[in-house]
Amino acid sequence: MFAVTVTFEVFEERMQDFLPLMRRNAETSLSQEPGCTQFDVCVDPSRPNEVFLYELYADAAAFDVHLNSPHFMDFDVKTSPMIASKALKTFAQVNP
Numbered sequence: 261m262f263a264v265t266v267t268f269e270v271f272e273e274r275m276q277d278f279l280p281l282m283r284r285n286a287e288t289s290l291s292q293e294p295g296c297t298q299f300d301v302c303v304d305p306s307r308p309n310e311v312f313l314y315e316l317y318a319d320a321a322a323f324d325v326h327l328n329s330p331h332f333m334d335f336d337v338k339t340s341p342m343i344a345s346k347a348l349k350t351f352a353q354v355n356p
Contacts, residue, residue, distance in 0.1 A: 261353040262323055264315040266346065272309050274342035279303075282311060285335040289315075293329065295322025309344075320352070 270278045279301075286299040298316035317323045326332055 262317040262320050263351040264323060266313040266348045268311040268343055269345040270309050270311060270342055271344050275309060278339055278342045281335055281339055288331045289326055293326055295325060
């Protein structure tokens, strides 16, 4: 298992444009990428310009497939101007 978290700070005036694209990216990842098993898009009303993602992949290679997929590359191009900052972290499962 390979976990990915991403925190976006979206420009306030662009949030209504960003969220539908983000949801579509998540849905497409889940339906078209066999290695993607979870893709949650989260927001908190107390931080209206922040979007948090929690993604699970079979392994790091499956995440690489995601990053190189046409739908992700399209999402990235369309949303880059909407994003003030982005913080990505990855985690590999610790096996006993």
